Amino acid sequence: MKSTIAKKLWGSFGVLIAVLTICGVIVYWQIHGINRVIEQLVEVREPLQEIILEMEINMGNTSRAVMGYVMERDPSHVKWLHDSEKEFEGLVSDFRELAETEEEKRFHREASLFFAEFRKLSHDIVALVNEQHDAQRVFREAAREIDESIGKALERVVNSSPGWTKAKEEVTLNMQICSHEVFAAIERYLFQHTGFHRDEVKSAEQAFREFRKMYRKTGLSDEESHAIRLIDRDYNHAIKVGYDAMAVTDQLYVKLDRFRDDLTRMDTVLNKDIQPLIHADTVRATEDSKRSVSIASTITLTMVISALIIMALVTWIITKGIIASVRRLKEGSEEFGRGALDHKIDVRTKDELSELATAFNQMAEKRKKAEDELKQSSEKIKLFAYSVSHDLKSPAMGIYGLTRLLNKNYGDILGKKGKTHCEQILKASEQIGTLVEEINLYISTKERPLSIEKTEIEEILEVVREEVMGRLIARKIAWSEPEDMPEIKVDKLSIIRVIRNLVDNAIKYGGDDLKEIKIGYRESDETHIISVTDDGVGLKAEDSEEIFELFKRKNTSKGVQGTGLGLAIVKEIVERHGGKVWIEPGAEKGTTFSVSISKHL
Known part of the structure; x- marks a missing residue:
């Protein structure tokens, strides 16, 4: 009688079902006991604990809303901030109604004061972000105007002044470079806010003023003097709005530091001062549940290990023969993958794997035959491509040579239109030759x-x-x-x-x-x-x-x-x-x- 893989697997599956049924009954009783303990734990209601947890979540949402608006200036973050403030205000009110001890009432007063201060601070940060954005926009516009003023005014003076010298040109170029460095340093300060970038601004500004003094000493015409006055006016305006933007940035970072400190302080109050006062019952219920879970875990682990050992033993006995056949199939397929299509797979079992081995052997024979045919076809295609390339290139070069002779010897007779046609023929024949070379190159690229x-x-x-x-x-x-x-x-x-x-x-x-x-x-x-x-x-x-x-x-x-x-x-x-x-x-x-x-x- 043929023993198929399906029958072997069904037998293994039956043993598995029996073992799992026994384990399931035992685990059910353990879970039933754990559920009773959990029910006791759930009955310990601590509304204040829930409110504190909601406050912590709300503070996180508020922080993300404020910092998100600072980073992206997205109006949706402002709406998120307002929603979080309303929710926090409601939580403070709920805590007041549930507070019983003096410590809890004291915390309610602190939370109310914190909420008022925190709300004002959040709104101040939003306002400063908007103010910084406006100041930055004004600064960029002023920087663009001074850049255009330097470029246009000095270019006009250079083109029109007969007294223009190489030294004056170098000083002017350095003025323009320094102005760019000043404005770039201000931009970096607005984004990164470090003392290093503030020093960069001062250093670049000092360099600009030094080159401006040097420019005045080169001897200026009336038109040049007028141009430098315009530049001074625009430059001073740009510097002023730049420092204004930096001042707004300083205020913003001061508020942000205070914002972070307030969050840290409130988090400390919530977790270290208030939490221990209101969850004593939860601690006791938790300890009881831990003991019950520990006992149930030990019993369940023992049953699982026993079931695994039995299942492993049965599986090893049943699958030993299957694995040996599969290994021979794997080794044979690897031989096929290395190109040994003459290799034969020998599986002695009387099941589906034997039939699969026969199918593999037949497939290898068909593939070997197909590869031989494909190789012959590829050689024919390559020879055909080279032949076509040669047949195209030779006439193209002939057309190219004849057209050149025609254009050279009979150009006067052909006239303008005839010469144009000759040039078009020359270009077309050159393109054919180039195409043939590229085709040959592409073929050699695949073959070489x-x-x-x-x-x-x-x-x-x-x-x-x-x-x-x-x-x-x-x-x-x-x-x-x-x-x-x-x-x-x-x-x-x-x-x-x-x-x-x-x-x-x-x-x-x-x-x-x-x-x-x-x-x-x-x-x-x-x-x-x-x-x-x-x-x-x-x-x-x-x-x-x-x-x-x-x-x-x-x-x-x-x-x-x-x-x-x-x-x-x-x-x-x-x-x-x-x-x-x-x-x-x-x-x-x-x-x-x-x-x-x-x-x-």
């Missing part, structure tokens, strides 16, 4: 084995930087890269192509506003991560997935020559290095391409 070697990242970046430096200089694009980057294990030529394609992509599609290309590096536990960031026209989020597919180009690439294979090649190379490539669009403009490379190549 990786040559892994230790390489400095600086060496890879140096190769790419030298290749594109001419274009960077011509378009006045800045290049930056981190220092002290580590040595990594990669296929050097492939990773050079990855960085080259990403940098070329940034230059091509960054637009006329592209001013900087920044190379970044970071690492995780498993990967090295290299990024290429530009400040160009950017990329829409919906384009970030499709752009790595074959022949896919983003909408902004119209009019820019390309094949649509560059990023597909990047993706293929990176995936062969055990990593991935992804895009992070900038907040307003620019794009960051990041690639990860496995550390275990």
